[in-house]
Structures are given as structure tokens and as C-alpha cells.
Amino acid sequence: MDERGALALLEGELESVGDDAAVVDDLVITTDMLHERTDFPAGTTRYTAGWRAVGASLSDVAAMGAEATAAVAAYAAPEFDREELLAFVRGASDVCELVDSEYVGGDLDGHEEFTVSTTAIGHTDAPVTRDGAQPGDLVCVTGTLGRSAAALELFEHATETNSEGTDTSKTVASGTLERANDLFRFEPRVGAGRTLAPHASAMMDSSDGLARSLYQLSAAGECGFAVDSSQLPVDETLLEVTATDEAALDLAITFGEDFELVATIPEDALADARSASDVDLTVVGSVTEPAHGITLDGDVLEDCGYTHGD
Template sequence: MNTNRDNRNKSNKNNIKNIMDELDIIKTIFSNIKYTGNAVKSIGDDCAVFKLGNQYLTITTDMMFKSTHFPEILTPFQIGMRVITANVSDIAAMCAKPLGIVVSMGFDYPKKAFIEELIRGMDFIAKEYECPIVGGDTNKSKELTLCGTAFGITDNPVYRENGEIGDDIVITNNIGRVYCGFKILEMKNKGIINKNTFKNLLNEYPSIVKKLTEPKARVKEGVAINKYITSCCDISDGLGKDLKYMGNFEISSKKLLNAVPKDVVEFCTKFDLNPVDVALNSGEEWELLFTTKRYNNVEEELSKLGTKSIKIGKIIDNGCYIDGNTFKFGGYVHRWSK
């Protein structure tokens, strides 16, 4: 009997058990920070909020690494777009108007052509969001690392958890395409499909590829519905996780399927996937998830922007359910392992 090896195995198992995931780390940070100064809203929402006269300043930050955040099919231009969009989406989730962003960049072996395209992508989408890049930092890193910090302004910040009983739960546009895009990459990387099939799928599902590679923050939508909603967040880690911010709710899979586009349904049929599960676990969609008592006003304002609004359920007094069954939260959580 190899006692030393058995002891090492037990030690490794204990070490793995002791490694925290993203939610554990956030709880630990939150419980140990006591000083919040004059912040109106501190840790625990899409943005921190400070009152400035009759306005509110919203601040957010988002960090991305090449190995975990940038799908291999992204161009340097699209990577640049992505880091700006991820940060600005948090500003949109507070229904605020972006003011500007600073971006810190870590490079392993920087090449001029790559950096030029990266910055052009940042600048291109920053102009669309009316959120200028106004500073940042550069440093050496083991892999490409991009960290943005964005600022916004509003006279009415909308928080994640202010929904009230009877409110409709609504999402913008559609969800599910990003999940399918990652599924195509996963099948290729695992050898389930060959390179030709991979290329054919990218050509067959252009809207899926577009949503994966060039998602958009819903800035104009957030500003437009600010006065008509009670709570809001962006769908970044998947609806199945982000719904937890809504409090107690009942959602309908039938209504949720109204937010699943035809190409996603076709993809699910082709690869034997459940479209409801796909909709619940599709992260980095950056659509808005919100609650409202004034759906007709919301629908009218969003339609002016060419944006759809889909009701998927309601806030209730107790419990979390889908089709009357207890809801099992899903979505994406960053985890660490040995």
C-alpha cells in the first residue's frame, strides 16, 4: 500500500475543495470591505454609483484574458470591440449614458499590426457608443489582458434588485446565438467536426457567428426605457444566472422560446440541443433583462429603436419557478482548479 500517494491524493482533494469560485470570492470581498465613503451604490451591482449634484456617476470595470475571453475566430479588431462593449454594457444596464472609458492592456509579445487593429476596433465601437477612450495603461503580461473601466451619467440609476411583485420580466431582442457559436467552436476543438464542417457551419449560421464575434451593448435602449422600468441588468453570464437578481419569479418556457430566433431553433434541432437550456445558458449576449409595470411604454420606446421586447414571466411573492417547477439556476461562473 502506497500511504504517501494516498495522503497526497487526499491532500489534493482537500485543496480542490478549498478553492473558491467567482461567487465565493465576491462574497469574501463584500464581507471584508467596510468603508464605502459616499458611494450611493457600492459592490453588488453592474456599476458603482456616486451622486454628483442632480446627476449620478456610474462606474464599472471588466477584465478579459486571451485564454478565457476571446474565441479563436475573433480578429484583433473584434477583440478591441469586445472589451469596450463588455464595459459599456454595464453602463447600459444602469440605464445610464456613457461618458468615457480607460483601458489597461497587458501584452506578451506585442506586434504593431495586431495592436493597430485592436485599437481601431476599440475606437470604432467607442464612437458608436459615444464613449471615448480617454486613457489607460500598458504593461508586460504572460498573455493578452485587457481591462476597461467605463464611466456613465444618469439622473435615475436603475439597480438590479428593485423589481416588485406583479412586474413583468422582459428581455431585449433575442438570446441563444452566443451559446450556439461557442458550441461550434467546442465541436471543432474536440474533434467532433472537421475543419470543412466547421467552416460550413460558420457560413450556414452567419447571425450566430455575428452575435458571437460582434455583440452590442444596448446603450440607447437603456436610456430610452429608464423611466419605465423598476430593475435592470445585462445578460452577461447567461439568463439562468442573471435571473437571480430579479428576486422571486415565475417564468414560462413558452414565452422564453419567443426570444429564441429561428436559426438557434434550427441549430438545436440539428445538434440535439434543448432550446430552453440554450436560452438559459447563453452568456455574453449583453441584452438587457429588466422588470416593469409599464410594458406598453417600454414596447413603444424600444420599437422606435427597432428593438424587440419579450415578456418571459413575472415577479412573484415567493420562490423561483419555470413552468411551475422549482428553477435551477445555471449560467456561467468563473471557477479555479488545480
């Protein structure tokens, strides 16, 4: 059974499964586990890892339209290196500060593979769930799609360049790694989530890719989607590092881990939502009747993207 099968199984057991975060009274809570092998490519600094791991949980809080109150992390590694640990904590603290949240520590644990589990809590009186999209609503995304895919290309390129071993190649690799780390440190859309919440009929983050997000919104809200590829805000670096624009588009739609928000917004609320949002909000398509399915430029968009446990 893969992660999706397991999640489907749990939906029958737990009320809260199916949104980016669970809601308890006016609190939201969400947890994630990340591993070196699958989530932190070679070259990811511990500062970036702390930022990104905690950021992923803050993004889930953002997707509920909630304020981010605090975050914790359990940090497991084969050994506790002073500089690595401090860098991790600084990254975790900085991403919290960026979204007016507080990093309040966590647990340390000996483990063979560097593994981080993060939890964020937030507060909202009116959480935005995944199930409210109505035919006619517009589909909007914040920021750009493909930053993490671009970062991964750069991480791989830097590793290859570095293995050439010349001084020049090492300098190039170092600059490339810095750029990759910069791209990997995303801004959790907590502010945008707060401002979109009163306008959005449904919302989630794009952590598993836009395609997967649309399938999840479709399952929750019983609706279809029509997406226009020419409107997608493909990240500029991704366009630069991929061989063709088609390859970039494909990664922007399926790769995920961008932690942008995907929101459905009634047409008459768009202007207000846009003027309130502190980040770019791009209309990429519209909500359709369920029978329409999910399409990209009129063709069926495959349900492919990132699923843990595959």
C-alpha cells in the same frame, strides 16, 4: 472560495458591490477583465476582442440606465503586433461609437496570456439598480438570448473543420469564423437602457445568463420569478447550430455572455417602455412573491450559469 463567495464577502465591505456598476455622485463606473483562454475562443479576431471587451463594460453602464461617456482598456499580450493592436483599437472605438461613447485608450502591458481589462464610465441622475422588482411586474429581456452560445458552437465547428486541412474545409471554416465573430460583436444596450430606465423597477444585464440574472435580481429585490419558456426569444442561429430545441433553450437560459438587458417593468408601464425602446423587448414572465422561488414553466429553475473562478 469561488467568485460568488468572494463577492458575498465583499458586500459587507463595500457599499457599491451588487450592481452592474458602482455609482459615485452622478457617475457610474464598471470594470471587467477578460482572458484569451476563458473569453476569446480560437478564431476570435482582435477586432472582435476589442469590440467585445469594451462592449462588456458598456453593457454594465447600460444596465444602470446611464449614458455611456467613455471607455478605456488595458491591453496585455506577450508581444505587441502592429496589426493586432490596431484591430483591437478599431474594435474598441467602433463599439464605443455605436453607443455614442468615446474610446480613449489605456495601458499596454507585457503578459504571457492575452488579457484585457476594460473600464467604462457613464452618467445618470437616476441609476436603475437590481433591487426594485415588485410582485406583479413583468420580466422583460431585450434582443435575443443565445447569440454567444451560438458563436461558441461556430468557433468550435470552424476549428474542427479547419483541422481537416482540405481547401474546401478551410473555406468553410473561414466563413464559419466570420459568422461567429459577427455574433460575438453584440450591440451594448445603452440606448435601450436609457429608454427603459424611467419605466423599469429593476435592471441588470444577462452577462452571466438569464438564470443567474434572475437569482441575482431575486436576492437583491427579495422576490420570486415565474418564467414561461415558450416566450423566451431564443436566438435563431442557436436553434440552427444545436441538435435539439431543448438544448438551445437550455443554453439560452444558462450560457449568458449575451449582454442583453433583463428588466422588471410594472404592467401599466409596458406599452410606454416598448414604444420607447429601440430594440425588441420580450415579456418572458413575471415577478412573484419570494416564497414562489424562481420557476420555469412551473418547475424550479436551477441557479446555474456562468461564474468566474469556479
